Amino acid sequence: MTAPGIAVTGIGLVTAAGVGAGASWSGVCGGVSAARRDPALAGLPVDFSCTVPDFDAGRLVGRRSRLVHDRFVQLAIVAAREAVADSGLDPETWDGARVGVVIGCGLGGVATWERQHRLLLDKGPDAVSALLIPMLVPNMVAGHLAMELGATGPNLVTATACASGATAIGTALGLLRDGACDVVVTGGAEAGVSPLIVTGFAQMGALSTRTADPAAASRPFDADRDGFVIGEGSGVLVLEREADAVARGARVRARAAxxxxxxxxxxxxxxxxxxxxxxxxxxxxxxxxxxxxxxxxxxxxxxxxxxxxxxxxxxxxxxxxxxxxxxxxxxxxxxxxxxxxxxxxxxxxxxxxxxxxxxxxxxxxxxxxxxxxxxxxxxxxxxxxxxxxxxxxxxxxxxxxxxxxxx
CATH class of the missing domain: 3.40.47.10 (Thiolase/Chalcone synthase)
Incomplete structure (x- = not known):
């Protein structure tokens, strides 16, 4: 039996090239590195990164976001909102029990972990947030998206290191082909640019040490490459069976085949x-x-x-x-x-x-x-x-x- 075709009907992106799929696509087509010195990494042997510029979580997610979300969740919420809007689906009217969420994440809320550990050391246990655990565990990105979108179908996070986002999309394809869902919001999110994580990668020798010229540091396939530049971001796709997408008159951007x-x-x-x-x-x-x-x-x-x-x-x-x-x-x-x-x-x-x-x-x-x-x-x-x-x-x-x- 031929597997049902799976349509990509929505895309959302938050990257170092900008907030939104349009800004991200324009940035990668422009071919100019987004790497720059990062004040949060000042004093480290590798002090540059590719972070999302001008990301105002209070404006883009909500005023309470900084109290309840780590940055990796904030990035995912913005990308998911864009992807769902792009798909033409309406969370107010869809059957949430038939909507799944599968997101890849390798690290979780490492920035929250570092900040709260410092508070513990400096000020004692009473200074640690009661929301430490729900802000740092990786599965919360899928949980928050379910709450955001009213998606009550299968909900999970995949963790296969730097393959996590692709593994999530592959898992989503299976849910659609098996008939467990009619729509899956899927992708990945990471905000791992923190002093401890960057130091860990640097100690491994995995990062570029081109500190004199950060914009030239990430150079895939070049003879003079010397390591990667750490970045952050989120990418979210809305997937559904192609027959369903066509029946509702949706734009099919491509097939996930x-x-x-x-x-x-x-x-x-x-x-x-x-x-x-x-x-x-x-x-x-x-x-x-x-x-x-x-x-x-x-x-x-x-x-x-x-x-x-x-x-x-x-x-x-x-x-x-x-x-x-x-x-x-x-x-x-x-x-x-x-x-x-x-x-x-x-x-x-x-x-x-x-x-x-x-x-x-x-x-x-x-x-x-x-x-x-x-x-x-x-x-x-x-x-x-x-x-x-x-x-x-x-x-x-x-x-x-x-x-x-x-x-």
Missing amino acids: GYGASADAHHMTAPDPAGAGVLRALDAALAEAGVGPSDVDHVNAHGTSTPLNDVAEARVLARTVGGGAAVTSTKGVLGHTLGAAGAIEAALTVLAVETGTVPPTANLTRQDPEIDLDVVAGSPRARRVDVAVSNSFGFGGQNAVLIFTAA
Whole structure:
């Protein structure tokens, strides 16, 4: 039996390029890095990041938000509101029991954790917020979205490190295909730019140390890359069965056609250089979508700007889609948003399919000779995109691949 087609009918984005899908898409197509020095990281060996500019939670979420929400939840609420409005669905009239929420998050409320721990040390237990636990646990992002949207169907958070957002979308596809939901609000959110988290990544040697020129630090696939730039953000998609979307006259922005997942079972943080796990996930996603490697027009690569990951991913892509696909990494502009990355990049992949535009990879001035791919650089490339791949990989060797096709 053929699996039902799944439509993407709404998109919401909050990224370092701006609040809203329009600002985010314009930013990645402009190809200029959003990285800049971060006052919250002053004095650390790595003192720059890609954070959301001018994000006023009181205005965008509500006056009480700072008392009850960590920043990762605030970002998700804004992105979800945009996505649902974009879909044309009305939470006031939908059957909430048939609406699911699946959000990816790798860290949860780490900023709240750090602030409250400091209060405990400086002022004692009475100074710690009674809302510490509900503000920091990752599952609360899905819980708050359910309350926001009146969605009483399946509700969960996926945590597969930097693949979390893509894993969430893949899980949402299963809920729709199994008939458990009619609509799923899905994606990812992360706000992990905190002194402790940044220090932890720096101690691992994972971050770029290009402190003299932060805007040039995230350079996926470039020969001079030296690590990723940490970022924050949220990406949310509204998914529903295509037949349902067409019946209500909705705009189908693209189809979510395939999902594949695997584990490297290789190393805590390093990718398998042979790429066997990535290949399994890609093959599974292509098979579910009913397309072959030669059909792929565009790949939004995981492309972290780290020496090992970029080469390992490129080897798999070179063996499969080869030079026929226009490859990009939007982390050159937005940085690495960790658990939100797979969702943000999925939304950007949908926009590439819909608009026939592949954004450039920022800061790619000298492509690594080991990377034998057609990587888009300099300016956006206009091309028809009927089949697109979005790759996401996480610490622990967890891989998630999504396929989007033209409506």
